[in-house]
Every structure is written in structure tokens, then in C-alpha cells.
Amino acid sequence: MFAPMTKKPATIRDRMVERIRRTRKTDVFLRADFADLGAYDVVGRELRRMVSDGLLLQVGYGLYPPRQTVSLVRETDSGHPSH
Numbered sequence: 001m002f003a004p005m006t007k008k009p010a011t012i013r014d015r016m017v018e019r020i021r022r023t024r025k026t027d028v029f030l031r032a033d034f035a036d037l038g039a040y041d042v043v044g045r046e047l048r049r050m051v052s053d054g055l056l057l058q059v060g061y062g063l064y065p066p067r068q069t070v071s072l073v074r075e076t077d078s079g080h081p082s083h
Contacts, residue, residue: 013046016044017055020066028065029056 005008010018015037034043047064050056056064 012042013049014052016043020055027065028059028063030064031062052054 001022019034019037019064023029031040031047034047038045038046047056047058051064054067057067058064068082
């Protein structure tokens with residue numbers, strides 16, 4: 001007999017969130033960074049949901065920094081004239 005499974009398999013979103021959490025806060029993600037986790041459409045749908053939930057921002061076509069990264073950049077750049 002097999003032992004019953006104690007953990008439910010992680011969803012694609014759970015695996016994406018875990019990958020984002022394990023990286024540096026200054027990283028920017030591409031859709032391709034999550035291609036190994038699921039189909040193109042599924043990854044895109046989860047990225048859109050993460051943007052609407054406030055976990056990620058979309059700063060360009062297929063560019064997704066974590067929300068904390070944008071906050072860090074704004075704090076660093078505030079009050080400094082651009083050169």
C-alpha cells in the first residue's frame with residue numbers, strides 16, 4: 001500500500017510566488033522566467049492576476065518587477081534631479 005499524500009501539489013501561482021520570493025528584490029522577471037512552470041497562457045494569466053493583486057507591476061511588455069523594487073527605486077530617486 002502507498003502512504004497517503006500529506007501535501008497537495010503546489011499550484012502554478014504558488015510556484016511562481018515562491019520563485020519571486022526567493023530572488024533579489026531588484027530582479028525583474030520576464031514571462032519566459034516562468035515558462036517551465038506551465039503553459040504560455042496559464043503563466044500569462046497568473047502574471048496578470050499578480051499585477052492586479054499588487055504583487056508585481058508591469059513596466060513594459062513582458063517585464064514584471066516585484067512591487068517592492070519600484071518602491072525602492074522611487075525612494076532612491078526622490079529629491080534627486082536627473083542628470
